[in-house]
Amino acid sequence: MSAVPEFGDGTLGRIETEVALLMRLGEATRRATGAREHRVLDRAAYVILRHLADAGPRNVSALAARLNLDGSTVTRQVTAMERAGLITRAADPRDGRxxxxxxxxxxxxxxxxxRAARTRLYGxxxxxxxxxxxxxLAGMLERLNSALAAHVQRR
Known part of the structure; x- marks a missing residue:
């Protein structure tokens, strides 16, 4: 087990502060952006659809596990997305039940x-x-996300 870093470590304190600001400003930027494209999907629907587009069809349990969300939360989101015509359900080819x-x-x-609107915005x-x-920056964010995902999976 690794030692817990002291709060006196200025670099780790800066990282904590900058990550907190990044999360807050990322959401504020999305809300404040005037482009309609930024608002055609809420954050949850965007993340779920991005994953399904990349990984292919998934059952709700696998989707919840991959996105580190509670199954009931994903079920509610999927139901709303299905009503909106954003996703479809089909029998699982590996388990017909x-x-x-x-x-x-x-x-x-x-x-x-x-995605295109966000890419233009970040451009x-x-x-x-x-x-x-x-x-x-892209490489460091990828490394940070990988480290965060590994940490969550160990829990």
Whole structure:
């Protein structure tokens, strides 16, 4: 078991502060952005549809586990998304008793619109950064997300 870092470590304190600000400002930026594309999906629907688009059909339990969410939460979100025509349910080919969810064309279109709008937004925000700095940021965020995911999976 690793030692708990002391609060006196200035670098770790800065990281904690910057991650907290990143999460707050990321959501504030999404809400404040005037582009309609940013609001065609709520955050939960976007994350679920992005995962399904990348990974293919999943049952709700697998989806909840992958997204580190409670199964009942994902079930409610999936039900709302199904009513909105963003996903469909089908019999699980591995276990006919269960179902899997898949994105519809409308769901995929909305994900693509949000992703494109976010990409343009970050392009504008980071326009003054060098290509090397943008690449370094992408790599560091990927490493941070991997470390966070590994931490959650160990719990």
């Amino acid at each position: 269960g179902t899997v969810v898949s994105p519809t064309d409308a769901g995929l279109d909305r994900v693509a619109a949000v 504008d925000i980071l326009a003054g950064w060098s290509a090397e700095d943008r690449t370094a």
